[in-house]
Amino acid sequence: MKNWWKESVVYQIYPRSFCDSNGDGIGDIGGIIKRLDYLKELGIDVIWLSPVYDSPNDDNGYDIRDYRKIMNEFGTMEEFDRLLAELHQRKIRLVMDLVVNHTSDEHSWFVESRKSKDNPYRDYYIWRDGKDGKEPNNWGSCFSGSAWNYDEETGQYYLHLFSKKQPDLNWDNKKVRTEVYDMMKWWLDKGIDGFRMDVISLISKEEGLPDGPAMINGYASFNVAANGPRVHEYLQEMNREVLSGYDIMTVGECSGVTLEEAAKYASSEGKELNMVFQFEHMDVDGDPDNKWTDKKMHLPDLKAVMTKWQKGLEGIAWNSLFWNNHDQPRVVSRFGSDCEEYRERSAKMLATCLHMMQGTPYVYQGEELGMTNVPFETIRDFRDLDSINAYHELTEKGIFTREEMMKYIRYKSRDNARTPMQWDTSAYAGFSESAPWIMVNPNYKRINAKEQMERETSVFHYYKKLIALRHKHDIIVYGSYELLLPDHPHIYAYIRTLGEQKLLVVCSFSSQTVTYSIPKEFESGTVMISNYETGERKCGELKPYEALVILQSSDLL
Structure with missing residues (x-):
């Protein structure tokens, strides 16, 4: 069955690093509007916009304080409305990030929840008594350390699979689900074109919250929390209550998803989501119990994983195709070559390999330029909570030396994807008029959008051709x-x-x-x-x- 979202190419914008319009060193909505003609020239159909909601920014916007307000650093709701109108005028759709496994601990729901055990909002989150003077179970945060934080006021622990400032919502509470659905309808009625759902496979926890096996850097909670007993029930309810009423695109970030589970999330029957992000191909250069390594990918392993998903979902569900996003290092440095002799060749090759497969391709900002990993010098250069926490925890425990950890986070850190978009050769790569919130990759004078748009043999123009071919030939899509x-x-x-x-x-x-x-x-x-x-x-x-x-x-x- 043909669908517009199967035939689309999606471009992910990480707003903090895309373009700064007011000179404060932080990307914003005005900066995105300024660059829309660039995206139109590239030929993309959909923008996936990483969170722009009000947030204290403990995890760069994925800790939301108010779902119906724009973060001050990014602009105003009036500017967002203008962005949406400008995109639609150019026939580009907008998909928002939906972050509802957790909120910020500064969200009004959690502020109320932690006041007392009998507060009406207490059950909006997951609170438990400790066991034998310790945490309720051995789950570890995905950002290192325990997944539980003790609250002195009420004498209980709350669950946070990510930062301690990101308490997990209790999806078993019908009131929580109703609040989320109302918020989703509010945005859809505003005219947005869908949602990318952050760690949506984690919303249903196993009854009793059982212990999981220990791992080198703490138990990776999603291995036991993912694909919980009621996750499909909740997503089918979401589909009935919200999604089915709109012509939109939905993609779920599904950590720990199996092929069998993906076929349920993204079934062609359309009861839940249009497609999922799976990460098995992102693990081919890692170790089973530790992602912090500089191990290189073995191509037959990559082919086996990609083929498993291509064949396994064929005729059953729909694939999403990606090499890069805001949580992954740059693919040219990872699976290709970032030396000057082969950087552009390998960037084009990797794009070809991915875009000719069945599924909806996602291009992450700068990927279309062949942007590379960043030569961070010290831990002080990093801004990513995950990288900083892992560095300190694993060196203090003596698992790795400081030199080893610096080598690993230079290779794998999420900050490799989060340095400013490289627009031209002017100061700060044309991203801002003042020093950005994170360092600019020093290779911006060689790798930038202005130079590549003017050169027909560039990576930019190659991506433009790939996108045009997908729009023209059904065989590439279907x-x-x-x-x-x-x-x-x-x-x-x-x-x-x-x-x-x-x-x-x-x-x-x-x-x-x-x-x-x-x-x-x-x-x-x-x-x-x-x-x-x-x-x-x-x-x-x-x-x-x-x-x-x-x-x-x-x-x-």
Whole structure:
């Protein structure tokens, strides 16, 4: 079944780092409005806007104090309304971040909740007595340390799967769900086009809150809290009460999701969500019990995971496709090459590999420029709570030395994605007129939007071509997927098929020339897109980080 959100390309904006319009060093709504023509030129269909709600910013806006108010640093509700109108005028839809697993501890609900055990809002959150003078269970926060915080006033602990300033809501309380649904309808009636739902797979906790196994940096709570017993009941209720009444796009961030669970969240029957974010491919360069490592990805592992999801959801549910977001390091530095010789080639190759698959592609700000990880020098350069907490906890426990942890967080920190968008060669990369809230990547004079928009061979123009091809050819959107060479250590090749049409995608993940012969059925096909010119390619081999897409039927171009 065809849908507009299947045929769309989404662009994620992290507002704090996108563009500053008032010179305070913090990105804002006015800055986004200023850059809308850039996004229109790129060709994207939807913006996913990370949180702009009122927040004390303990976790950069994912700790919400008031769901119906705009953060002062970002602007006003009037500016938001203008942004929405300007986007719709350009035929670009807006998807908001929905953060309802938890609130800020400064939200009025929690302020009331912690006043007394018999307060009407007490049951809006998850409060428990301790056990034997300790926390109620051994769950650890995803940001290090315990997932429980003791409240002196009432003598109980409250659950926070993330920061202690992000108490978890109690979704088993019908009043909480009603409040959330009313807030969602308020935004949808304003005219937004959908929601990206933050850690939505965590909203239903296992009855009794049982202990989980210990891990190197604390128990990762989502391994036991994810996909709880009533999560599908609650999302189906949300769909009936809210989502089904609007023509919108919904995507759930589902930490710990399995293929079987994803088929329920994003079933083609449309009872819950349109699609989910799964993170299995983001773990191929990690260890099972510890994400802080500089381990490199093994390509057959990546192919196995991507193929599992492509084939596993085919005809059943819809995939979301991403390499980057605000929680991941830059993919060029991670799966490609950020050395100057191959940065652009590998950025284009990675884009090709992803955008030719079945699913809705997501582009994270700066990805379309091939932005790289950042050479942070000391822990003082970081702003990410997760990275800072892990650094101190794991070095103080003697698990890693300071030098080891600096190496790991330089490679994996979320702050790699959060440095300012690189617009031009002026001071602070054209992001702001004053020093930004986090350092600018010093390579901005070589990597920036102005230079790339003016150069036809740039990464920007390559993304523009990929997006245009997806808009033109149904086979890219709806075709089935078949993996070739599953065990090849350097080549990711697959075939897309729709009716009588076939498309071959070949991507080299190597910095060396690799031997490869195109299947005979594609020898007379037409090259749809490649990151090398025809004269640069040689029969029987793939050049470093080469990407090649061949359409079997040339008359379709």
